[in-house]
Amino acid sequence: MIIDCHAHVGNMGGRVWTPQELLAQMDEAGVDYSLLITLEEQQENKQLTIEEIIQVCEKFPRLIPVGRIDYNDSIKEQTDKLIGYLKEKKIVGVKFYLGYQKYHANDSKLHPIYKFCQENNFPVMYHTGMLETGFPGLLKSSHPLTIDEVADAFPDLKIIIAHMGNPWIMDCAAVMLKNRNVYMDFSAYFTEYAPIKDADTEFFVKRLSEVKFFLGDFKKCLFGTDWPLYSQKEYLNAVQKLPMTDEEKELVFRKNAKEIFNLKV
């Protein structure tokens, strides 16, 4: 079984991507389940709401919904709503977009949702690393080192650093090595909306081999793509080229996602 822990549908790259297209990609790649992460609200780009994402996943059970918090005046209301959805098992985790919405991971307004997730064993995920060129966000809030503060304040909270903090991958690895419950996903490393070339995969393997040398293993890594930015099949091929033991493969492609998100698959 293969689980992609990071995919989206909706308005991206100037068009709307449908759940049916994602399912077709999954069939082609041999991916069994994808976590469908609610995108952040942006001014011009209307995205699917959490409720719409939940509906999509009810219709297509191979897609599993993850909610998100938008950093605005209604964090308290959003927190209450998300806690309700988590309790009802309508969503399996919560994503935070940090730099895209110019807020810091350890902002005290987010502590109530962190506290609930820590006490009830639900994971949180952060966008880290690069922001789209020209986007009015803040890289400072997007740096993986900021996640250390949350992990320090909430040591039992399960945290996934999305995109390995790229280009700050070693910083991400340092936060993972220091904090027991911090993981990373391999998503969104390559040039967006372009085929993944062999030379790119070689460089990916080289960089991630250094990360493995530092961490000792890939046991706290998860397979994720950030579809529709890439062909899921090409991304899977690239990740399969990483030097992984059978135990690491089991964790990366299945077990970590299953356990962290409490999936019944």
Ligand SMILES: [Zn+2]
């Ligand atoms: Zn994403």
